[in-house]
Amino acid sequence: MCTDFILPLEDATQAKISARTMDYGNCAASPNVTDLVKVPAGMNFESLAPTHKHSLATGHKWVNTYGFVGTWLHPAATTFEKDMDADPTKLTYNDGLNTAGLSAAVLWLAYSEYEEPGEEAECLEIAHIAGYVLGTCATVAQVREKLDKLTVWAPEIWENLLANHLCVHDANGDSLVLEFTRGNKVYYNNTIGVLTNGPTFDMHATQYYYHYKSMTNKDNNRDRYIQLSEDESGVYHIQQGNGFQFEVLSDGTFGLPGDSTSPSRFVRTAVLKEFVPRTYDNRTGVQYALQILGRIAVCEQEVLTLYNPDGKPEEPRTTYNPTLWQVVRDHSDKILYYSTRLNHNLYSVRLNDLNLDKGSAWGILPMENDQWCTDNTASLDKPVK
């Protein structure tokens, strides 16, 4: 489970800001960990290809043109030292932003059926799709052009675990969705600017337009006030009004779904996006994105992850699907902002200040931070005069 969206724009010169939650199975006994990974330009990547059933060969190879910062989610290692032994060209990135201002996000889509693998040199294993796109593409158009030359496949064993679709935003504010259904690539021009999980994008888009496209806080004539008042003879009468004596605010959006299923998160995000003020600077844009993220982020034990085939929860219940972290991406200034499940504070990484040139060292940093609160007691304790 995850949600991704891009803020609406007033005009093309404005900062492009997108955001995303990572909602993922979390088990207290064995929590997942996410690292930020800095990948400079010019590294040698190799994907995989199947040779014969169950064995793997080298697939597509590339050198990344663009440096990027990617997120790497993995089960908790004993120490962070161990993570530092990782090979950044082999990791599965599920999100990231590159030096061209393009982001790639991988979200769960259980409906995925990948392509039949082609020539070995054209095989891109699904686990490498975000890393490939972040390393080689500057625009949505390039993503399509490049991926069309490859076949995206998954080893049988990963087909269910890596059932994914891809969500891309670029520095022009363009957005693309790529899904794999019935063994084919299906591209969507994501003009709604939202992606969640299943079912496929066309179903979300259709449902959104059918029922929710016109939900609005503007010009609605639903915001009313109702009171039953007693007349002198003791009979109650219904009175209604509005204007100053407002009570029902936002009723134009009555019907907006509030649960955490994928269709509900899609619709909720798409409607809330429309309410974002169209002019914003960097700071306010980031905060508007955080306001929406709050409304779609998943609470700690709101969503159970594991069910038995009979539909009953797996016992004991240890695994839930909360929002582990959320990112806000400034595609114009190339900044990645983030906060985490148990730390509301906002952190950032500025790509323009990172050394991402070819030949630079790679880097790694745990997403978690110790500092979760700033104490202002002393400031308040100061005598007024």
Added chain:
Amino acid sequence: MCTDFILPLEDATQAKISARTMDYGNCAASPNVTDLVKVPAGMNFESLAPTHKHSLATGHKWVNTYGFVGTWLHPAATTFEKDMDADPTKLTYNDGLNTAGLSAAVLWLAYSEYEEPGEEAECLEIAHIAGYVLGTCATVAQVREKLDKLTVWAPEIWENLLANHLCVHDANGDSLVLEFTRGNKVYYNNTIGVLTNGPTFDMHATQYYYHYKSMTNKDNNRDRYIQLSEDESGVYHIQQGNGFQFEVLSDGTFGLPGDSTSPSRFVRTAVLKEFVPRTYDNRTGVQYALQILGRIAVCEQEVLTLYNPDGKPEEPRTTYNPTLWQVVRDHSDKILYYSTRLNHNLYSVRLNDLNLDKGSAWGILPMENDQWCTDNTASLDKPVK
């Protein structure tokens, strides 16, 4: 518009944590400002009483037994210097926590009809109710006992602007709601632990139990997966499954309303509360409260404030009702946490470290903070080895 709630408890020894949003009319041209005010014990307070129509006399007087930190929301002053000239015994507090671990919150309720004022010495003007309760009460029971000796009234001119109900939580985890309807005090034992705005609490409670009380992520048999697959002859068949191939998560909560009307926020908060893991320490409890706050906080221009009597929006549209700030209150350790509309970072004030003894100076601090993000670029730029 506002929402207040208290986290559910595993047992009575656990930390008691409550939270609240302040959703209030905000106009870019003339933004509201909130200060935190430190009020030490032993100050002399006076409320107001009506003498004859439209003129005011001194009402109930008291000296506060408990020091407290209150929030004071007011139109932007030219400078913070000016706020420092305020008299802390005259302010209208809309939220706060006292040294006994009791909180008082005032939320909008358009349905309010206050009491007929009694003797001057027993008159408490509604604007002073939170300050009175914070200064004089340690428990929910005391709140009722003390307020029952007073008449709570409003000058005609304020009746619509100060249409409020009161929400109290104490260090035992008890919660009380006080509403004024048809000229009477009506107390509710708030075992749901949630309060929003209109209609009155009984209607929210009834609607919640009618339709939403059993919404659950537990034991639901709704989490399913559906796919249409083509057979060899080209006909599509409906397949469903669940277990590993999960796709629909959280469908047990399908129907949870997602809009920002008062009834929808009430229900959403009450249902999400139930999913909070019952054991938490201070930090995780605060973060769980922040997760729920995110789901009920109101986005920047989601809710228009001003409507004409004909129900059409007042033009130009300048005033919206976003969440200006949110507080999380630790009633056990007596800490007030807060973040603001355009600053996701969390700040705190620890009452145990404040000098709130009788005779101490009062204090004031703007709620806004400059620091909204911590830059981690350098840490990521460090070579791995």
Added chain:
Amino acid sequence: MCTDFILPLEDATQAKISARTMDYGNCAASPNVTDLVKVPAGMNFESLAPTHKHSLATGHKWVNTYGFVGTWLHPAATTFEKDMDADPTKLTYNDGLNTAGLSAAVLWLAYSEYEEPGEEAECLEIAHIAGYVLGTCATVAQVREKLDKLTVWAPEIWENLLANHLCVHDANGDSLVLEFTRGNKVYYNNTIGVLTNGPTFDMHATQYYYHYKSMTNKDNNRDRYIQLSEDESGVYHIQQGNGFQFEVLSDGTFGLPGDSTSPSRFVRTAVLKEFVPRTYDNRTGVQYALQILGRIAVCEQEVLTLYNPDGKPEEPRTTYNPTLWQVVRDHSDKILYYSTRLNHNLYSVRLNDLNLDKGSAWGILPMENDQWCTDNTASLDKPVK
């Protein structure tokens, strides 16, 4: 469970038409039976009063001014012969229309708490309230005036079984609701013109105005058409339109609840009522009422009646709460139309053609009819020319 409503009017001269479903526990092994009972004017009625705990005395006595036709629902007797032994002045009527064009309907309201019984001569047992009103009142105003002189009570043993509120419409098109809460009569000027079951009327009215009052098929800008079309390069784009290529009709009413709970039936009826064309003659008015009745009538085993105290269904499941019958009342021409659970055909009784004068004989007729379908096979089999 039941629903009652009155059609909206264009002007005061128009026929006044109301309607009602009787949704009641039905068990295949022991089905309920309803008889129509003709009660002429001038009969001697007696209600009951409590003497001391558990024993009964004669209560209020009256002679009915108006003749009426009432419905009497009771467990199946062995034969209709037995019903003919009934005493029409002792029956519990749950619906009916009188010669003044006033209807009285009794609907379940679990929240009811009746009055403390007064003087014996002023005691009206709740079981007799519809019979009393039908026999003595011509207008809504009279209903209130007369009932205010009596105390309406229930023997302890009946308090749960006869938990009812009263719904009255008169020949002027006025509507009144009477509920008993906290031991008092509470009258509502039912300008919505709908009544179902719990909670109390004020809660239904408030919820209706809060969320549904402005649901409309008029001027909505939600009726749209959405299609994803593939461009030449194989990317899907979202297209929308409307006008001729309509597909989404009635989306202005999206959010209208479709289940059979009491609040949902209330809202659905109130919204559908608004769509009734304001001009109708007798036949079309009756058919418009039947259209709405269809939308709120309860299907055969849609609603289980009996639950154990733990909330689980009583096993075996034998008792459901379907719509047993529905009536449409023409208050102007004084005609009672009806159809039943397993007979869609419409039957009528015309009060103007019944002998309801003082001294006339009473009458009784089973509501069920054998004829449920008219065979047109022969007409279609006729050669065309």
Added chain:
Amino acid sequence: MCTDFILPLEDATQAKISARTMDYGNCAASPNVTDLVKVPAGMNFESLAPTHKHSLATGHKWVNTYGFVGTWLHPAATTFEKDMDADPTKLTYNDGLNTAGLSAAVLWLAYSEYEEPGEEAECLEIAHIAGYVLGTCATVAQVREKLDKLTVWAPEIWENLLANHLCVHDANGDSLVLEFTRGNKVYYNNTIGVLTNGPTFDMHATQYYYHYKSMTNKDNNRDRYIQLSEDESGVYHIQQGNGFQFEVLSDGTFGLPGDSTSPSRFVRTAVLKEFVPRTYDNRTGVQYALQILGRIAVCEQEVLTLYNPDGKPEEPRTTYNPTLWQVVRDHSDKILYYSTRLNHNLYSVRLNDLNLDKGSAWGILPMENDQWCTDNTASLDKPVK
């Protein structure tokens, strides 16, 4: 707009009963009229093919193996005499039942894109599809086999007016849906047994399983009773219970949509179907189908038909989309039951009693009937003894 469904079965020997509403644009000034048409076996049918742009040639030809009764909806002719001049082999049938117990129904689907016409002899114009299927097929399997040999097309001028999908049920209780999307036939094994209008069937099926499949009146723990009671000290407490003091019935189905959009009618029908008692004889099965039809039939002016391209209603508003008529089909005994918009009474045509053999005369009968009510006044007026 239309809805079609088949009742669920206990076992294969049971009577197969399906039903359907015809919701269609109706204008008071120029109402539509529907005739029942009896078509004996052995008549010569011809469909159409395009020759070159805009001109038509003879398409596929066939002789009907099965006699059938079809419905023919057309603008009001001046007299029924004129209808008798019609040629039954040229009509556009939108519903019908044949002597093999197979029904064919044509419902609006704005998403339809028909096939590229093939050889003239293989061209079936969409207007003739129901007549073709009724005349030539006995089972769902045959429908597919026969239609696969033809290309189904529409003249450009009709493409929007005849945007349709096909819904078939046979005497075995099997159901098939055929849609035309992107120029291809798409068949669905309709195991849900419901069809309405757009979007395409896969979207309805997915949405139904996602959110509504487990809505149930069985084993739900939502049916509760809630009351606020005042304690001696005047504080209100929330009490809840259930069991005997039931008030909330059917809450397991809370969330069931009640409006008349196509997705809402689909879901409502599919859920209500599940509540039908699994054993029924002919009469009760027909009545259960009528109960569901009532819940999905569209009220007189609930749904506006004509919108301008800007989404605003066409003025003056003359055209609405009510349910013009409804049929219930007994596939086992081969009986067609029907009632109409302003006539609640049920009429029937029994195919086994019609002369449908080859060489018999065709027949025609207006669907409307004069008799809409049976007067029982005299029966009630009879003295009891």
